[in-house]
Amino acid sequence: MVERSKVRVLIAKPGLDGHDRGAKVIARAFRDAGFEVIYTGIRQTPEQIVESVIQEDVDVLGLSILSGAHMVLIPKILKLLEENGVKVNEDVLVIAGGIIPPDDAQELEKMGVAKVFGPGSPIGDIINFVDEKVAKLKKFA
Amino acid sequence: MYPVVMKMIDDLIERMRRGDKRATARLITFVENDEEKAREIIKKIYGYTGKAYIVGITGPPGAGKSTLLDKLIKEVRKEEKIVGVIAIDPTSPFTGGALLGDRIRMQKHSTDPGVFIRSMATRGSLGGLAKATNDAIKVLDAYGCDVIFVETVGVGQIEVDIVKTADTVVLTTIPGLGDDIQTIKAGLMEIADIFVVNKGDKEEADRTVFELKLMLDLEKEKWKERGWRPPIIKTVALTNRGIPELWKAIKRHKTFLEESGRIKDKRRFRAEEEVKTIISDIITGKVGKHMKREEIYSLIGKIAERELDPYSAAELIMEKTLGVKV
Numbered sequence: 001m002v003e004r005s006k007v008r009v010l011i012a013k014p015g016l017d018g019h020d021r022g023a024k025v026i027a028r029a030f031r032d033a034g035f036e037v038i039y040t041g042i043r044q045t046p047e048q049i050v051e052s053v054i055q056e057d058v059d060v061l062g063l064s065i066l067s068g069a070h071m072v073l074i075p076k077i078l079k080l081l082e083e084n085g086v087k088v089n090e091d092v093l094v095i096a097g098g099i100i101p102p103d104d105a106q107e108l109e110k111m112g113v114a115k116v117f118g119p120g121s122p123i124g125d126i127i128n129f130v131d132e133k134v135a136k137l138k139k140f141a
Numbered sequence: 142m143y144p145v146v147m148k149m150i151d152d153l154i155e156r157m158r159r160g161d162k163r164a165t166a167r168l169i170t171f172v173e174n175d176e177e178k179a180r181e182i183i184k185k186i187y188g189y190t191g192k193a194y195i196v197g198i199t200g201p202p203g204a205g206k207s208t209l210l211d212k213l214i215k216e217v218r219k220e221e222k223i224v225g226v227i228a229i230d231p232t233s234p235f236t237g238g239a240l241l242g243d244r245i246r247m248q249k250h251s252t253d254p255g256v257f258i259r260s261m262a263t264r265g266s267l268g269g270l271a272k273a274t275n276d277a278i279k280v281l282d283a284y285g286c287d288v289i290f291v292e293t294v295g296v297g298q299i300e301v302d303i304v305k306t307a308d309t310v311v312l313t314t315i316p317g318l319g320d321d322i323q324t325i326k327a328g329l330m331e332i333a334d335i336f337v338v339n340k341g342d343k344e345e346a347d348r349t350v351f352e353l354k355l356m357l358d359l360e361k362e363k364w365k366e367r368g369w370r371p372p373i374i375k376t377v378a379l380t381n382r383g384i385p386e387l388w389k390a391i392k393r394h395k396t397f398l399e400e401s402g403r404i405k406d407k408r409r410f411r412a413e414e415e416v417k418t419i420i421s422d423i424i425t426g427k428v429g430k431h432m433k434r435e436e437i438y439s440l441i442g443k444i445a446e447r448e449l450d451p452y453s454a455a456e457l458i459m460e461k462t463l464g465v466k467v
Contacts, residue, residue, distance in 0.1 A: 031236070055162060057163075085163060
């Protein structure tokens with residue numbers, strides 16, 4: 001397993017909803033599990049999120065979205081990452097959470113989101129998933 | 142070090158010199174995570190450094206350091222200077238985890254090509270900075286930043302490492318943190334080149350300014366001799382009040398340091414402190430290489446059981462690792 005305190009996680013909230021409880025709970029959970037977490041606050045544009053991924057050199061990008069605009073914003077973030085030379089799931093692991101219907105979740109996972117964690121996902125599962133996937137990133141392999 | 146790793150570092154440095162933010166970010170990760178790579182990187186980029194002006198922003202938690210910095214960046218960008226920011230938040234002593242939240246206030250600068258913001262966790266360092274802060278500053282300096290702001294963790298009274306790192310130290314305080322005795326205590330209050338009283342629209346703000354002024358008045362001779370008396374600037378960071386004045390004061394202090402030659406003393410002092418830290422890190426690292434963990438633990442156990450005193454143990458360890466009597 002990669003030493004967690006050297007794994008940087010960005011928790012970002014794209015879109016216009018202000019429901020940040022979930023993002024804060026996840027940020028806190030990752031902190032308590034020993035990760036370095038960067039939280040950038042609500043109402044972030046895809047451009048801001050991608051720039052933060054680059055400047056902070058994070059290994060995990062967790063997107064929390066409850067506005068319903070996930071099918072617009074998440075693909076845009078994935079595209080911007082690739083355009084900036086950040087390879088999804090090779091350089092950075094992308095996971096998502098919030099209110100995302102199962103059909104959309106499936107679609108997003110096809111596009112490159114490693115996994116969508118809906119409401120009620122046990123935090124331990126999310127962290128185990130990240131531990132396992134981070135070890136396969138280019139930086140740590 | 143493997144030739145492929147060397148080549149990777151060389152490539153990253155070259156890309157950084159061309160203004161590539163991703164390469165710059167990766168170099169900062171290396172200086173933070175990997176001591177061996179850090180040495181190589183700093184040796185290679187040192188010749189490109191020394192051009193950036195380093196401003197420390199310190200003060201208690203919640204004083205408004207990040208918000209102040211957000212507004213300062215905007216002010217500096219009007220002059221088209223390239224700005225770097227290193228914002229430090231604490232690492233948990235229990236889990237090793239950290240929640241870095243300074244970026245929230247500065248996010249609108251994220252997409253400005255002339256601004257580079259990096260969050261760092263203290264990772265066990267207790268002086269208000271992260272262990273690799275000085276090396277990260279060098280990377281941003283070599284990248285081409287004209288001004289680098291270093292925001293410390295929220296500090297109390299003695300986390301004053303920033304004085305060894307910054308050219309100008311801005312101490313941000315707020316009204317209502319205690320009586321005038323707090324202002325004459327040693328430590329934090331002594332390191333400021335500029336005082337900021339943020340949240341200056343609060344009722345007691347003028348009183349805080351007054352108490353600071355009285356504190357400074359006690360040492361009129363010292364300021365006269367030094368040629369610089371720390372100004373006190375009242376700001377309301379949220380509404381940008383006082384921010385242009387603050388940036389002007391920082392530039393005035395820079396001019397003062399340069400014209401008086403004090404900048405050279407500062408940098409010499411910094412170099413000395415840095416070498417001392419590196420030496421002690423190397424020695425600590427050597428102990429790990431020359432002695433088995435069990436051996437060290439057994440000595441530590443003896444100290445705890447009062448069979449051996451800590452000084453004799455340290456002497457024993459030094460003899461084993463350095464091969465000289467101390």
